[in-house]
Amino acid sequence: MGSKGRRTPPLVAERRYPAKKAGAKKRAPTRRKSTGTKRRRTRRSGNAVTRFFGGLFRWILRLVWRIGSRLALMGAVVVGLAVFYFYVQLPPVSALLDGRNRGSVTLLDRSGQVFAWRGEQFGGQITAATVAPALKNAVIATEDRRFYSHFGISPRGVAGAIRINLSEGRGPLSGHGGSTITQQTAKLLCLGVAYDPAQWKSEAEYEADCRRTTLARKAKEAVYAMAMEAKYTKDEILTIYLNRAYLGAGARGFEAAAQRYFGKSANQVNASEAAMLAGLLKAPTTYAPTNNLERSRNRANLILGLMQDQGYLTAKQAAIAKANPAELSAAAESRSGGYFADWVMGAGPDFLTRTTTEDVIIRTTFDPRLQKAAEDALKDVFETKVKPGSKAEAAIVVMSADGAVRAMVGGRKTTIGGFNRATMALRQTGSAFKPFVYAAALDLGYTPNATVVDEPYTINVPGSGPYAPENYDRRFHGRVTLTEALQHSYNVPAVKVSESVGRENVRRIAADFGLDSDLALGPALALGASESTLIKMTGAYAGILNGGSSVTPYGLVELRLKGETEPLMGQEGGMGERVISERAARSLVYMMHRAVEAGTGQRAQLPGWQVAGKTGTTSAARDAWFIGFTADYVAGVWMGYDDNTPLSGVTGGGLPAEIWHETMARVHDGLTPRPLPMLVPDRRDTAPGQYPGETYSSGDGNGVERPRETGGDVAERILLEVLGAILGTGRGN
Incomplete structure (x- = not known):
């Protein structure tokens, strides 16, 4: 009776979504649906060509990536094996310091003073730790300012060298090489190939081959350089370089050059002398101070400028060095006795003079004062x-x-x-x-x-x-x-x-x-x-x-x-x-x-x-x-x-x-x-x-x-x- 007069409420499913907020705008479902469908259809039909080539391009990129990554991996493995191959063959540092294939002859005058040298002079072993700091800094500033940060090769340096060579109308590998000190050391070592008299007609031919620059040789040089970086410390590599570099007048290594030109050890040279020695690396014969002292000094001033720019010298120190240029020793300055020295070299057996593999000292009858008298008179x-x-x-x-x-x-x-x-x-x-x-x-x-x-x-x-x-x-x-x-x-x-x-x-x-x-x-x-x-x-x-x-x-x-x-x-x-x-x-x-x-x-x-x-x-x-x-x-x-x-x-x-x-x-x-x-x-x-x-x-x-x-x-x-x-x-x- 209680429900009399009331209608039974209809059965309604429970609402699954919350009710819209009051005042919210209602979009017609049909309109939204029809609008979205129309846009999607327009996009598919209007960009079919673009979609095709885009897809093709993405497929090619994926293919290249897959192939390239695998090739890169294979290349890395090959390079790694090559580096390891050279790594295991590299000898101790001490075995690489004296790079001569023959000995030297030092000639003394009648009073026991050096007046001439013949053969390849090696002044004795020096190290990057004991050499004069000015000389070490001059070499790095001149040859490889990033020496202590790279891994043996410098892609930035190579790219810069190629750009300079092309801009100057040369081939990409002609002229500037962009080589690091490590690469130069590798070249000085002839990439591990020792001199064999049976294979080479002369030492000159052997050294010329070592200096050849080809794409394949540059690649081998890079690998050898990385092996050196893995085998030796940076200072050990620099030590090899300082001892083997040719610096003109038959001097092998900076110790021999310092003795030859200044009559002192490379451990004692000052900034101006260090800059002159470092300047010889570019062209030893051209910049040798015994050939043209003024040209050598101009080159040294350029090196001093580089040292200042890189923070190795203050402006005051550079100015003092330029104002007090390096002076040759008395023996180097006189440059006398060349004919006499050549004549005396023929007085002994060849195996102890011209073709000696030992370091020989010859005391002579030569008198520098009389030699100067004759030269001045003529x-x-x-x-x-x-x-x-x-x-x-x-x-x-x-x-x-x-x-x-x-x-x-x-x-x-x-x-x-x-x-x-x-x-x-x-x-x-x-x-x-x-x-x-x-x-x-x-x-x-x-x-x-x-x-x-x-x-x-x-x-x-x-x-x-x-x-x-x-x-x-x-x-x-x-x-x-x-x-x-x-x-x-x-x-x-x-x-x-x-x-x-x-x-x-x-x-x-x-x-x-x-x-x-x-x-x-x-x-x-x-x-x-x-x-x-x-x-x-x-x-x-x-x-x-x-x-x-x-x-x-x-x-x-x-x-x-x-x-x-x-x-x-x-x-x-x-x-x-x-x-x-x-x-x-x-x-x-x-x-x-x-x-x-x-x-x-x-x-x-x-x-x-x-x-x-x-x-x-x-x-x-x-x-x-x-x-x-x-x-x-x-x-x-x-x-x-x-x-x-x-x-x-x-x-x-x-x-x-x-x-x-x-x-x-x-x-x-x-x-x-x-x-x-x-x-x-x-x-x-x-x-x-x-x-x-x-x-x-x-x-x-x-x-x-x-x-x-x-x-x-x-x-x-x-x-x-x-x-x-x-x-x-x-x-x-």
Whole structure:
């Protein structure tokens, strides 16, 4: 009854979603549905092409990624294996510091100071920890500013180098390399390939191959560099680099270079010296301070600027370094002795000199002061007395009476070696040979005052016909003494004397004095038709000065291995056996003294000093000589053209004598004059040309009047010869 009048409520499902808030706008379901459908249909139908190519592009990218990632993984594995391959082969650091394939030769002068080097010099091991900080910083600032942050290669550096090369019109790998210090060290190690004489024709060819730049080689270099980075610390890599880098003038490593150029250790160089050394890395020969000091200093200033920019130097420190540029050591600055050093290198066996695998020390007879004297004299004469542009050459040798060579100039370019005209050039000797003609006569008993007739003279030479010598002035001078004949360099008397004493005697004496080249067979022997070198001629004159004993010019005193005290070879002097009697030698010194005092060699006179010497001029003036001596030194000068062109207006008594004078004036500066060891003949008014107790024969058919020794003189000479033979001092002492 209670529900009467009420309708039963309809069954309604429970609401699953909350009711909309009042006031919310209601969208017609049909409109929303139809609008969304229309938009979706428009998008699908309007972008079908785009969707196709977009999908294709995404598919290709996925494919490339899959392939690339796998290739990259494979490449990484290959590179890793390659790095590991080199890694296990790399030796300890200590085995890589000395990169030379041959040894070095250090040459010391007569006082024990270094004056030249040959071969590849290695100054000793240095490390990145002990080297001067300025040098370490200079190398890093110059070569690889990111050295301590990269893993052996620098992609940024390579990209920058390629960009620079292309912008400068070169190939991508030509010019700038963008190599790190590690890569440069790898190249210095030749990527682990050792020098094999059986494979390479020479070390130069091997090193050229090591420096080749190809894409494949750069890739191998990068792998090798990464192996080094894995094997060694950064400082160990830098240590290898500092010890192996080539820095010009035969110096391997910064220690050798610092010793070569500055005479100090690389551990002691200052900022300006460090910058100069680091600047050599770009082009060792071009920037070597011994080649062009100013250019080397300009390069060093650039390095100092880099060091300042990178914070290694303050502005004040850089300014001080630039204001006080590096100075060369005395030995490096002089750059002297190149010809001498090359000559001495030939005095020992090749396996201890030119091709040595050891470090060798050679003590020599070289005198830097005398060398400078000779070089300055030659330069002064050519600058003041030879016409500009002349191609004429000259050579000088200075030695002691025992053959110890003190100075040598092999050509006008005095700071370098090369073709040595003092030791290599065989030239006709001309009248410089005449003293040996008179030496033969004097040794046979002639005196300086013996006479000879200067007159027309003809010899019939079998197979050649008549030979008629002429004097230089084309005149004849009648009867003259031997002294006068040599003094004025008369040709006819020289030939007459040679024929009188016998050509074989002249040839023997000349050969015994060291003139052992092919001597002329005919009468022209007396006039110097034979050839010889300047050093042998100077050595022969030294034999006259020392009293008549032969001389072998020498420069090597002692050769030993570095670090050893006992020499492997040595020489104390160059004097050999007696050639002519001491009396003959002293008489010849007198005759040669007259040639300088009043004869053809007057331009060689040295005020306050007694000088003996002889001029020489060959046919057509192709060679001009002056060789002479004081009591202290013998010096020889040759002048001529390398191609045998005749000299214009030059004789031995002209420019060669002046070069000799300028040389010896400097050589004797500060020395006390000493008299020559000469025997002056006693002149008598009644019998000019005789020694006391001497009489003359009427002649020998060649117009030469020869004095006969008295009985006492003969007995004395025989006694001296017997005593000499018994005592082993040679005949005539």
